[in-house]
Amino acid sequence: MMNRLADVYRPSLSLLTDLYQLTMAYGYWKNDLADRTAVFHLFFRSNPFDGGYTIACGLQTAIDYLANLQFNDDDLRYLETLTGADSQPLFENAFLDYLGNLSFEWDIDAIPEGTTVYPHEPLVRVCGPMLQCQLVETPLLNLINFQTLVATKSARVCSAAGVFSQTPTKDRVIEFGLRRAQGIDGGLSASRASYVGGCAGTSNVLAGNVFEIPIVGTHAHSWVMTFDSEQEAFQRYADAMPNNCVFLVDTYDTLEGVRRAVEVGKRLRESGHEMLGIRLDSGDLAWLSIEARKILDAGGFPDASIVASNDLDERLITSLKLQGARIDTWGVGTKLATAYDQPALGGVYKLGAIRDDDGQWQHRIKLSEQTVKVSNPGILQVRRFESDGEHRGDMIYDELLDWRTGDDATMIDPADAYRQKSFPADTTSRDLLTPVLRGGEVVYASPPLDEMQDVVHSELQATPSAVKRFENPHEYPVGLEQGLHELKAQMIRDARARK
Numbered sequence: 001m002m003n004r005l006a007d008v009y010r011p012s013l014s015l016l017t018d019l020y021q022l023t024m025a026y027g028y029w030k031n032d033l034a035d036r037t038a039v040f041h042l043f044f045r046s047n048p049f050d051g052g053y054t055i056a057c058g059l060q061t062a063i064d065y066l067a068n069l070q071f072n073d074d075d076l077r078y079l080e081t082l083t084g085a086d087s088q089p090l091f092e093n094a095f096l097d098y099l100g101n102l103s104f105e106w107d108i109d110a111i112p113e114g115t116t117v118y119p120h121e122p123l124v125r126v127c128g129p130m131l132q133c134q135l136v137e138t139p140l141l142n143l144i145n146f147q148t149l150v151a152t153k154s155a156r157v158c159s160a161a162g163v164f165s166q167t168p169t170k171d172r173v174i175e176f177g178l179r180r181a182q183g184i185d186g187g188l189s190a191s192r193a194s195y196v197g198g199c200a201g202t203s204n205v206l207a208g209n210v211f212e213i214p215i216v217g218t219h220a221h222s223w224v225m226t227f228d229s230e231q232e233a234f235q236r237y238a239d240a241m242p243n244n245c246v247f248l249v250d251t252y253d254t255l256e257g258v259r260r261a262v263e264v265g266k267r268l269r270e271s272g273h274e275m276l277g278i279r280l281d282s283g284d285l286a287w288l289s290i291e292a293r294k295i296l297d298a299g300g301f302p303d304a305s306i307v308a309s310n311d312l313d314e315r316l317i318t319s320l321k322l323q324g325a326r327i328d329t330w331g332v333g334t335k336l337a338t339a340y341d342q343p344a345l346g347g348v349y350k351l352g353a354i355r356d357d358d359g360q361w362q363h364r365i366k367l368s369e370q371t372v373k374v375s376n377p378g379i380l381q382v383r384r385f386e387s388d389g390e391h392r393g394d395m396i397y398d399e400l401l402d403w404r405t406g407d408d409a410t411m412i413d414p415a416d417a418y419r420q421k422s423f424p425a426d427t428t429s430r431d432l433l434t435p436v437l438r439g440g441e442v443v444y445a446s447p448p449l450d451e452m453q454d455v456v457h458s459e460l461q462a463t464p465s466a467v468k469r470f471e472n473p474h475e476y477p478v479g480l481e482q483g484l485h486e487l488k489a490q491m492i493r494d495a496r497a498r499k
């Protein structure tokens with residue numbers, strides 16, 4: 001059956017899940033476990049891009065999804081058609097009625113967008129009826145994994161360009177990735193996450209409309225190729241759009257192109273408009289930008305921007321900067337929007353605790369051959385310690401255990417119990433997980449995207465520079481609170497003894 005795109009991107013997203021969430025939901029319902037209270041954590045196990053940090057992103061999208069989640073009649077009619085191996089319906093009608101009448105009750109806490117986050121830290125904590133927690137595993141991972149990945153890439157690209165430098169520069173990064181993005185939502189989500197991560201704008205007009213992100217556009221080679229000469233192409237563009245003139249100068253001979261842009265720019269000025277700049281899209285971008293800068297300055301255009309594009313990423317930008325490139329606007333497409341060198345963040349969603357028949361919390365753990373992959377039990381929170389304006393370490397602690405704010409804190413590396421770090425009780429600290437839903441109602445007002453960018457900026461200012469470097473970054477200290485570490489070790493011993 002062929003659907004129009006407008007039908008596929010539907011208002012109800014309750015079917016945007018893996019079937020196994022629904023088979024488990026059915027199982028919980030059949031076993032009278034649907035309403036058993038449980039807590040799950042969404043976390044990842046390693047920073048992307050061999051980097052030292054990650055930028056949390058996608059929460060507002062996730063909240064929007066959760067706040068509007070419902071199984072409508074169309075969804076239920078589809079689920080009714082599903083059959084098992086014996087050709088009998090997969091789900092009883094009474095279960096589908098139950099889904100249709102579900103009123104969601106989760107308490108959800110999450111780390112605000114733009115915050116630096118690290119492996120093993122819960123980005124989202126979902127507490128509520130087991131069935132309801134289970135249902136949202138796949139969509140939460142879908143929404144948070146990708147945007148967190150792209151926001152991290154964006155922060156890296158923007159750092160390389162100097163966007164976050166202490167001494168302000170003119171540098172800005174524009175995201176140009178829509179044509180190479182992973183489909184419609186890949187493009188839209190990438191534009192949002194790129195903006196949160198520090199980009200100044202996007203070429204994606206739909207993202208501009210949906211997220212109120214500044215949009216930016218120059219012109220392509222086809223424009224220049226349409227006319228008999230480059231000079232004519234620039235002039236006709238200036239006549240048509242005098243208030244948005246960035247000329248792409250590399251169709252034939254780049255430096256000749258810059259000289260022609262200057263000529264057209266002078267005529268434009270006579271008509272009361274200013275040429276905004278030129279764009280380089282091939283050749284040696286360092287050398288060409290240096291030469292182009294000289295031509296623009298000598299021609300009376302010291303404020304004209306030099307935009308560069310062509311397979312740029314954080315490493316290439318770093319190299320171009322070291323070569324003295326005079327580029328001030330970095331157009332970054334494919335490598336940013338597709339998170340080219342690491343196409344997925346390996347975020348996972350694991351059960352941390354469940355209430356028993358007597359209402360007592362029972363810790364839960366998932367074993368693995370690799371110690372670092374063993375999940376953390378409990379109702380987890382993250383405490384970030386800071387001193388002298390710098391982040392010093394994050395401690396994952398269990399709200400069910402005895403550690404309390406104001407106690408001395410000792411944390412233990414989950415991958416190596418011999419690595420410990422302590423913070424005296426008077427160390428400045430804050431909890432990262434913040435209430436976002438209570439009893440299914442949204443209690444958190446997402447800040448505007450501009451403010452999320454500011455969070456990225458201040459978070460990176462406070463991140464040790466050794467953690468931020470691209471090559472062999474220093475591992476930021478993240479540990480388990482001592483009591484949690486001991487509980488986990490005991491649970492691992494008990495579970496292995498049971499095998």
Ligand SMILES: Nc1ncnc2c1ncn2[C@@H]1O[C@H](COP(=O)(O)OP(=O)(O)OP(=O)(O)O)[C@@H](O)[C@H]1O
Pocket residue numbers: 281282283284285286287309310311312316319320323
């Ligand atoms: N000075 C430089 N130092 C390092 N890499 C550079 C430099 N200048 C350009 N590059 C990068 O080198 C790669 C190749 O660029 P080049 O223009 O030679 O090839 P191209 O992309 O095939 O060109 P075209 O778009 O004309 O086909 C691009 O990723 C570009 O960004």
Ligand SMILES: O=P(O)(O)OC[C@H]1O[C@H](OP(=O)(O)OP(=O)(O)O)[C@H](O)[C@@H]1O
Pocket residue numbers: 176177179180281309310311312331332333334335
């Ligand atoms: O290189 P990216 O970071 O993805 O940036 C976007 C690219 O898209 C456009 O050209 P396109 O790639 O369509 O064609 P071209 O390579 O022939 O210029 C533009 O000129 C950039 O080069």
Ligand SMILES: O=C(O)c1cccnc1
Pocket residue numbers: 176177203216217218219279309331333
């Ligand atoms: O506006 C541009 O220059 C642009 C937009 C998308 C992709 N490449 C370039």
